[in-house]
Amino acid sequence: MADQWPADGALAVTKLHIPERRAGLIRRESLVRHLCADDEARLTLISAPPGAGKTTLLAEWHAAPEETRRFAWLSLDADDGDPVRFWTLVIEALRVVHPGFGERTHAALRSVRGRLVEVVVPLLINEAFELEPETILVLDDLHVIDAPEVHQSLGYLVDRLPAALRLAIATRVDPPLPLARLRVRGELCEVRGHDLQLSDAEAGELLHERFGVRLEPAQLERLQQRTEGWAAALQLAGISLRRGADPDALAAAQPAVLEYLAREVLDAQDSEMRRFLVETSVLDRLSAPLCDAVTGGSDAAERLPELDRRNLLVVPLDAGHRWWRYHHLFADVLRAQLEPGSAAELHRRALAWHAEHGSPDDAIRHALAAGETQRAAGLMAGHWSDAFNRGELATVERWLTALPEETIVGDSRLWLAELWLLMDSGRLVEAGPRLQELQLDAAPEVRVWGQLLQALHAFKLGDTGAAQDGVARALELDSADRFWRTVAALVRGLAGYAAGRVAAAQAFEEAARLARADGNRLGLAYALGYRALMAVETGLPAEAE
Numbered sequence: 001m002a003d004q005w006p007a008d009g010a011l012a013v014t015k016l017h018i019p020e021r022r023a024g025l026i027r028r029e030s031l032v033r034h035l036c037a038d039d040e041a042r043l044t045l046i047s048a049p050p051g052a053g054k055t056t057l058l059a060e061w062h063a064a065p066e067e068t069r070r071f072a073w074l075s076l077d078a079d080d081g082d083p084v085r086f087w088t089l090v091i092e093a094l095r096v097v098h099p100g101f102g103e104r105t106h107a108a109l110r111s112v113r114g115r116l117v118e119v120v121v122p123l124l125i126n127e128a129f130e131l132e133p134e135t136i137l138v139l140d141d142l143h144v145i146d147a148p149e150v151h152q153s154l155g156y157l158v159d160r161l162p163a164a165l166r167l168a169i170a171t172r173v174d175p176p177l178p179l180a181r182l183r184v185r186g187e188l189c190e191v192r193g194h195d196l197q198l199s200d201a202e203a204g205e206l207l208h209e210r211f212g213v214r215l216e217p218a219q220l221e222r223l224q225q226r227t228e229g230w231a232a233a234l235q236l237a238g239i240s241l242r243r244g245a246d247p248d249a250l251a252a253a254q255p256a257v258l259e260y261l262a263r264e265v266l267d268a269q270d271s272e273m274r275r276f277l278v279e280t281s282v283l284d285r286l287s288a289p290l291c292d293a294v295t296g297g298s299d300a301a302e303r304l305p306e307l308d309r310r311n312l313l314v315v316p317l318d319a320g321h322r323w324w325r326y327h328h329l330f331a332d333v334l335r336a337q338l339e340p341g342s343a344a345e346l347h348r349r350a351l352a353w354h355a356e357h358g359s360p361d362d363a364i365r366h367a368l369a370a371g372e373t374q375r376a377a378g379l380m381a382g383h384w385s386d387a388f389n390r391g392e393l394a395t396v397e398r399w400l401t402a403l404p405e406e407t408i409v410g411d412s413r414l415w416l417a418e419l420w421l422l423m424d425s426g427r428l429v430e431a432g433p434r435l436q437e438l439q440l441d442a443a444p445e446v447r448v449w450g451q452l453l454q455a456l457h458a459f460k461l462g463d464t465g466a467a468q469d470g471v472a473r474a475l476e477l478d479s480a481d482r483f484w485r486t487v488a489a490l491v492r493g494l495a496g497y498a499a500g501r502v503a504a505a506q507a508f509e510e511a512a513r514l515a516r517a518d519g520n521r522l523g524l525a526y527a528l529g530y531r532a533l534m535a536v537e538t539g540l541p542a543e544a545e
Helices: 009-016 029-037 054-063 083-097 103-111 116-128 148-159 179-185 200-211 217-227 231-242 247-251 257-267 271-280 288-295 300-309 328-335 340-356 360-369 373-389 393-401 405-409 412-424 428-440 444-460 464-477 482-498 503-518 521-537
Strands: 043-047 070-075 135-140 165-171 188-192 314-316 323-326
Touching (some): 009 070, 043 054, 043 179, 054 135, 054 165, 070 083, 083 103, 083 116, 083 135, 083 148, 083 393, 103 116, 103 521, 200 217, 217 231, 231 247, 231 328, 257 328, 271 288, 271 300, 288 300, 300 323, 340 360, 360 373, 373 412, 393 412, 405 412, 412 444, 428 444, 444 464, 444 482, 464 482, 482 503, 503 521
Parallel strands (some): 043 165, 043 188, 135 165
Antiparallel strands (some): 314 323
16 A cells, blocks of 8 residues: 555645755855765754744755755644654655655554654664665754654664764754764754854845845944844845835834834735735745635735745745745734734635645644634544544644543544543553443444444453453444444454454454555554464464565
């Protein structure tokens, strides 16, 4: 079965796209030479405030003629904190430059997702030994990930990176990785905020080459003192200066210099463009159809490239320029202009578009932002099993945590999702009372699941007799749901295997067939794993393989 994108497939390309080097930007030749020449570093860390030019430097490094290593690129979002999703994305990024990479790691990730350090990352390291040529894995915007499991497993990778793989991280804050140890060993290459500050000469070149603006040395010096060589601030200043703003007035801006400059740029747009910018700021990623759905317009396909031509801090996210995003700082300023009531309506429109186009995570996020709790709950109820069967338990938990308890209790599908989450993460004591409550529910689909999960719960507690009896009673109820039938076959196999019964092999064979037909990777992994184990135990190594 071919691997599919873990979630929101229509936007997958935007996360793995290496940004293009934009025309008119200043070449950071000394920094690029430093990055290209440091071949002893396991980790290259670019840690600097927002708008300092971290991503731009990485893109220039990739494009440098003297750099011969390959680059695998992953742009991270806050939703990528699910450990299974994170490492799936890492594998997908490496597959862009090494097709077929990570087959064993990917399979293990689905079945032993809670054992990243013990199983998953060691497998990835072993497979990375075979990479040729040497590859640099870029993790852009790592600061958005706050999951301890991700950072712990990433630290394990950094400590054991094979020679064929190097790691480059762009972040606003230093990640909890063994930086001091790497620094002492000479295995850390660091670029900090002060390294990225533009010199007076570079600032003058940027203003002239990109915006056609020349300043007197004294004016440039005052502007530099105000912006401290901050690339994003200088770009915003360039936009204002090109339309005739007073350089001395810009240099005398109030303390929030970037916010001031961004408002200057926004105020200079005509009313229609200003409305477009503000309304589409509710979106993390922009495409013409999505923007038109949110604004009610029909001209986004012309507006987005026009924003790029006018240097209005939009960044293309794919080679075909179908997807874009605003510079993070500019987006913050735009969102500050939104009225709460209008923001909710814009989120509702974005919700409708994403729901229609198969992007449940984005749809759920916009539903919650719009205050549409019931709509969010409905989306979660309809999609939790897909995420769960990909092994993304942290995503399901994040969704459920965003809902009031009464909403979960009031929807048997969400109740079932919470129960599955508790049981699969080993929280059996918490699952017990939930399971008893679930069986009291009158809904037929809930009762049939309740009987089956009672059997699974008994097996997990070590009571194989109760598990066998329970699954037999569940099978009398039957269900047309392939997920239910897969689980029933697995529980029958597990209980039979624990009791030493040959019938377990037939149950696991049935479970594998059902799971494969349903696209249930997790169920398939369980079934094949136990079939392999039984083959080994009966002296059939070829069949086990």
